[in-house]
Amino acid sequence: MSAFQKNLNGTYLGFQGGVMIEDKALLGTQGQGAFQLSGDGRTMFSGVGVTRHIGQGWYGAASAYRGHSETAKSDKNFLFGGVDNLETSAYEMVIWKNFKTKLAQLRLTQPVRNEKGDLHFNLPVRRNPNGAILFDRQVLPVTSTAREIQTMMSLRSQSAKKYWFMDMKLRFNPDHDANADTQWGMNGGMRLQF
Numbered sequence: 001m002s003a004f005q006k007n008l009n010g011t012y013l014g015f016q017g018g019v020m021i022e023d024k025a026l027l028g029t030q031g032q033g034a035f036q037l038s039g040d041g042r043t044m045f046s047g048v049g050v051t052r053h054i055g056q057g058w059y060g061a062a063s064a065y066r067g068h069s070e071t072a073k074s075d076k077n078f079l080f081g082g083v084d085n086l087e088t089s090a091y092e093m094v095i096w097k098n099f100k101t102k103l104a105q106l107r108l109t110q111p112v113r114n115e116k117g118d119l120h121f122n123l124p125v126r127r128n129p130n131g132a133i134l135f136d137r138q139v140l141p142v143t144s145t146a147r148e149i150q151t152m153m154s155l156r157s158q159s160a161k162k163y164w165f166m167d168m169k170l171r172f173n174p175d176h177d178a179n180a181d182t183q184w185g186m187n188g189g190m191r192l193q194f
Helices: none
Strands: 004-007 011-022 041-055 058-071 082-097 102-127 133-143 151-159 164-172 182-194
Touching: 041 082, 082 133
Parallel strands: none
Antiparallel strands: 004 011, 011 041, 041 058, 058 082, 082 102, 102 133, 102 151, 151 164, 164 182
16 A cells, blocks of 8 residues: 655645455455355555645545455356456545544545446356356346445543543445444443543
8 A cells, every 4th residue: 555645735635545455355345155255356446635724723634535346256166256347435524623632523424335346156057968067157237326424423532541432423325235224323431541
């Protein structure tokens, strides 16, 4: 992974890119049985981010990433033949302010989203005279109409001896989930050091 950042009159502009290779996995996901991956997953990604002081002690940042993923293809033995030309995206915007010993933050995020790509399947169709199974490769195009959005508001103490936090998260329009209802949660905690 490589990164570059430049200060443009108080606006920090950064670029980042890299390659991720996973052993029999893709984007952190591993299959099992007939759906396990037969080779390494490869992901190339690049992104741009900007950070700026907005005013009154508030700061803002935004970033956008695009990725391209694929796996080694398997012509036999596995029902799942691999992934090809999978394009992904992720976006985030955040504003924050330090209040002496407290940090307030508001975050808006689109997690990694599959934009388009191809799934390869090897379907057993018959046996040859020697008894070996013959497979027919099928390619299924993948497109996504869902766009999951997550928001988070948080207030955190920055004291080393008395640390506490309170987060509230809202997640909506997860149409690609089995449960597409809006989800929200709230959590908090405290740590004292003597």
